[in-house]
Amino acid sequence: MDMNSPKGKEILALVRKADYAHAGEEDAIDIVFKDIPKDPKRLLLDVGCGRGGTARYIQRSGWGKVVGIDIDPESVGYAKKTYPDVEFIVADATDFDQGPARRFDIVYLFNTFYAFSDHRRTLEQLRASSRKGGQLIVFDYLLKSENNEDFPFKEWNPLGPSVIQRLFPEAGWHVVKTDDITDLYERWYKGLVSRIEASSEEISALAGKEWFDFVITFYRRIVIAIERKSLGGAVVYALNDK
Helix, strand or coil: CCCCCHHHHHHHHHHHCCCCCCCCHHHHHHHHCCCCCCCCCCEEEEECCCCCHHHHHHHHCCCCEEEEEECCHHHHHHHHHHCCCCEEEECCHHHCCCCCCCCEEEEEEECCHHHCCCHHHHHHHHHHCEEEEEEEEEEEEEECCCCCCCCCCCCCCCECHHHHHHHHHHCCCEEEEEEECHHHHHHHHHHHHHHHHHCHHHHHHHHCHHHHHHHHHHHHHHHHHHHCCCEEEEEEEEECCC
């Protein structure tokens, strides 16, 4: 079982009543983009678009024309069918290049960065997809201490101080600012756990009780990690200034 699988994303969509797999849903998008002027001519790349809800919200809200990419063909197929006005492509972000004719003004990731094993390669490839002066926005889990033995998700590769301070510049991204939004993550994930508990019958009907037990345990562990100060959330804003 994996929350990044098509079934995991389907369960989250059921709980959240919309096609979002990231913390905060529409509130998070509005917070991340609050200082970015809306421009329908802008070209944005949604990395790890999943079922397409975030890409659709951003495009519909007027921030620009969105292209969503995801490595999962089933999720991309669903997104194409459900949101035909948004462009979706099955692609690996570590090997995605549409050539110099189409460079993106903004490249963004919502709770996707932690899943990449090679941050340096990912950041370099995203910069190759960005125009000069283009912006990178990474909304993700934040490892509060990189020496924390209590961190429960050993398979994750989230943001951490060394990643932000060293790997972003090495990959050609100038970090403009980092917003620590751990307090919001705690509120969002505690709320999500309550919504999962309230949706137990629906989740069990959709995927079986074993899936419900997995999902509720998974998100309770996230809440505990946040309460213990080993996990948080952050938004990193960077520029391709080379």
